[in-house]
Amino acid sequence: MNTANNATYGTMPPGLFGRCRPSFELGTVVLSTLALIVLCMIFAPSSITSGALAGSLPFAAVAVIVGLGQMLVVQQGGFDLSVPGAISLSVVISTHYPAGNDAELLPAILLALAFALGAGLFNGILIGIVRLNAIVATIGTNALLYGGVIAISGGVPRTTTPLLSRIAGGEFLGLGHTVWYALVIVLVVAVVLKKTVAGRRFEGIGANPAMARTVGLRVRSYEMSAYVSAQLLYCLAGILLAGLTSQPTAFLGNSYLLPSVAIVVLGGTSLMGGRGFPVPTALAAFFLTQLGQFSITIGVPFSAQTIIQALALGLGIAIYSFRRS
Amino acid sequence: MKLTSRKIAFAATTALSLAATAAFAEDVPSWCGPDNATLALLDGSGGNSWRQITSASAREEAEKCPSITDFFYADGQGDTQKSISDIKSFAARGVDAMVVFGDAGPAVLPALTAAHRAGVTVVPYRQQVGGEEGVNYAKFVSASFVSDGVNFGNFIKREFPDGAKMLFLSGPAGNSVGLEMLEGLNSVLDERYEYLNPAPFHVTNWDPALTQQVLTAEIAKHPQIDVIISDYGASLIGGLPAFERNGRSIPAITTESVNLLGCFWQDKQANNPDFKLLTRGGGNENGRLAAQWAIALATGGTPPETSVYTSEIFEDSVTGEPSEVQCRRDLPGEIYLSAKLSPEKQLEAINQ
Numbered sequence: 001m002n003t004a005n006n007a008t009y010g011t012m013p014p015g016l017f018g019r020c021r022p023s024f025e026l027g028t029v030v031l032s033t034l035a036l037i038v039l040c041m042i043f044a045p046s047s048i049t050s051g052a053l054a055g056s057l058p059f060a061a062v063a064v065i066v067g068l069g070q071m072l073v074v075q076q077g078g079f080d081l082s083v084p085g086a087i088s089l090s091v092v093i094s095t096h097y098p099a100g101n102d103a104e105l106l107p108a109i110l111l112a113l114a115f116a117l118g119a120g121l122f123n124g125i126l127i128g129i130v131r132l133n134a135i136v137a138t139i140g141t142n143a144l145l146y147g148g149v150i151a152i153s154g155g156v157p158r159t160t161t162p163l164l165s166r167i168a169g170g171e172f173l174g175l176g177h178t179v180w181y182a183l184v185i186v187l188v189v190a191v192v193l194k195k196t197v198a199g200r201r202f203e204g205i206g207a208n209p210a211m212a213r214t215v216g217l218r219v220r221s222y223e224m225s226a227y228v229s230a231q232l233l234y235c236l237a238g239i240l241l242a243g244l245t246s247q248p249t250a251f252l253g254n255s256y257l258l259p260s261v262a263i264v265v266l267g268g269t270s271l272m273g274g275r276g277f278p279v280p281t282a283l284a285a286f287f288l289t290q291l292g293q294f295s296i297t298i299g300v301p302f303s304a305q306t307i308i309q310a311l312a313l314g315l316g317i318a319i320y321s322f323r324r325s
Numbered sequence: 326m327k328l329t330s331r332k333i334a335f336a337a338t339t340a341l342s343l344a345a346t347a348a349f350a351e352d353v354p355s356w357c358g359p360d361n362a363t364l365a366l367l368d369g370s371g372g373n374s375w376r377q378i379t380s381a382s383a384r385e386e387a388e389k390c391p392s393i394t395d396f397f398y399a400d401g402q403g404d405t406q407k408s409i410s411d412i413k414s415f416a417a418r419g420v421d422a423m424v425v426f427g428d429a430g431p432a433v434l435p436a437l438t439a440a441h442r443a444g445v446t447v448v449p450y451r452q453q454v455g456g457e458e459g460v461n462y463a464k465f466v467s468a469s470f471v472s473d474g475v476n477f478g479n480f481i482k483r484e485f486p487d488g489a490k491m492l493f494l495s496g497p498a499g500n501s502v503g504l505e506m507l508e509g510l511n512s513v514l515d516e517r518y519e520y521l522n523p524a525p526f527h528v529t530n531w532d533p534a535l536t537q538q539v540l541t542a543e544i545a546k547h548p549q550i551d552v553i554i555s556d557y558g559a560s561l562i563g564g565l566p567a568f569e570r571n572g573r574s575i576p577a578i579t580t581e582s583v584n585l586l587g588c589f590w591q592d593k594q595a596n597n598p599d600f601k602l603l604t605r606g607g608g609n610e611n612g613r614l615a616a617q618w619a620i621a622l623a624t625g626g627t628p629p630e631t632s633v634y635t636s637e638i639f640e641d642s643v644t645g646e647p648s649e650v651q652c653r654r655d656l657p658g659e660i661y662l663s664a665k666l667s668p669e670k671q672l673e674a675i676n677q
Contacts, residue, residue: 044546049545051544052544052545055538055540055544154377156377158659244563245563249531252534292538293541296538296542297542297543301524
């Protein structure tokens with residue numbers, strides 16, 4: 001198999017945006033986002049006012065972080081269905097252990113990260129070493145994580161600590177803190193994937209694991225690292241989400257499973273694995289969130305909002321599939 | 326002299342015991358009959374604070390009745406099969422009465438019917454399970470949210486006599502709480518009161534993150550929002566500061582009471598002149614009413630007058646009647662100060 005001509009994995013040394021020239025994926029998502037912004041300007045101008053964006057961008061930022069986590073897993077040809085459990089667990093750990101006491105926040109966050117590390121390793125071992133199907137394994141992990149959610153919280157919501165509210169909800173240079181965190185995370189993921197040897201190997205293994213094994217790369221370790229990194233990202237997203245909502249429910253992660261996959265697909269990453277597109281993925285997360293705000297603002301019923309989002313996803317898949325075929 | 330003392334002592338003892346009996350009779354509620362019975366409370370999905378506080382309230386109610394010799398509790402943990410097996414196993418163990426929150430709806434009806442036929446006093450409550458009274462179970466204790474809508478509507482009419490622009494948020498699409506509340510609102514408000522949301526209400530799935538996004542979009546879209554109507558007050562709080570960011574006052578709000586919201590109102594009302602608050606009780610007493618019915622039917626007591634639970638207004642920031650807005654900063658935000666169960670017992674219930 002000649003990977004040099006494989007659309008999902010090029011041989012050109014890629015820049016942060018995919019290749020040196022803007023990639024098709026970036027172009028597609030930028031054009032879609034611009035089109036959406038124009039639509040918003042015509043039909044729902046209030047949805048792109050600074051007040052509206054100040055409210056919606058932090059949630060877009062959370063979606064960006066979750067989407068990047070899912071992207072790493074998809075790059076290895078996997079699927080991570082433990083997103084809801086992972087986010088919900090970090091939400092309840094970061095709200096229940098401190099129970100409103102700022103001094104307890106740091107240990108709680110460290111504990112949440114430790115759980116995420118454990119869950120990531122568990123997923124990684126099941127899929128990378130035991131070779132279980134990713135969908136089956138991560139569904140199981142999701143159930144385990146929800147077990148943790150119920151054990152810790154009893155399903156009871158608890159109010160966020162004031163410190164966490166400030167960390168997640170504060171503003172710097174007119175943008176919410178969460179947006180800055182997401183920008184930093186996008187930058188880190190992009191640099192690591194595109195500019196480091198480990199990142200290049202990671203993408204190469206995703207594109208063609210058999211070939212990578214032949215040339216002596218540690219395929220299993222890289223696959224495991226995808227699941228561990230993804231869990232850490234979901235954990236961070238959960239902590240920020242807990243800070244953004246004053247009384248998060250214990251099941252806050254439920255609404256992130258499908259959007260996480262949609263973001264990855266719209267961002268241009270092939271579900272077969274291979275190259276990842278961190279910047280287009282981040283833009284896709286903004287696109288999807290803004291599409292939601294657009295639907296709410298134009299005042300269509302909830303059923304139509306869901307249909308609009310499904311259509312956008314279908315269109316995204318169609319564009320990329322058409323190009324790849 | 327001795328005889329006289331004895332007589333006095335006898336008279337005193339008799340008087341005392343009569344008084345004690347009378348006092349005891351006064352303490353025992355009318356719904357608590359003379360026959361001994363055991364009671365089981367079966368939750369379909371007990372994993373949230375509201376449910377735990379409601380169950381603890383039902384238990385406290387059962388403790389008022391000395392005829393209840395034993396009280397059991399089981400949580401179906403959101404699993405229909407476990408809920409069904411809980412109902413069957415308690416019927417097999419021979420409990421005399423069971424109060425059931427049938428989260429799974431009609432799926433638990435066959436199990437309830439079997440228990441009813443086996444002679445157990447079965448009282449499902451709040452969640453519709455289908456079937457008929459007397460055939461599938463003894464009594465269904467329902468909850469009506471129409472009266473909440475009427476109370477909210479009357480408050481809106483009082484504060485905005487010339488009409489208002491309203492935003493109504495509820496849970497999942499088509500949920501009966503929101504639809505019944507809307508029915509109550511519409512029975513009071515005329516066409517001068519305009520809904521800014523798509524009919525029948527903004528879907529939020531009772532998810533605070535989605536609620537926040539909906540609020541953000543609506544606040545940016547509508548320069549004038551006079552009142553926000555919601556059935557889950559705590560979820561609003563994250564989105565309300567958007568009003569302040571846009572240089573506007575938080576508007577009037579009608580919703581369900583919870584400690585967090587009361588404290589939020591106290592913090593914000595000085596800088597937000599339009600922020601008036603009317604809350605209804607948390608509805609935890611629905612469990613008490615169901616327990617009263619089950620106990621009355623099982624012990625031969627007098628059943629309560631109604632089998633439909635309606636919550637009442639709890640706080641009104643304008644009139645202070647029946648209560649000023651309450652906030653207990655020493656307690657967690659998720660406590661219901663409106664519940665009859667003491668805050669300490671609520672804490673115990675949600676931390677167990």
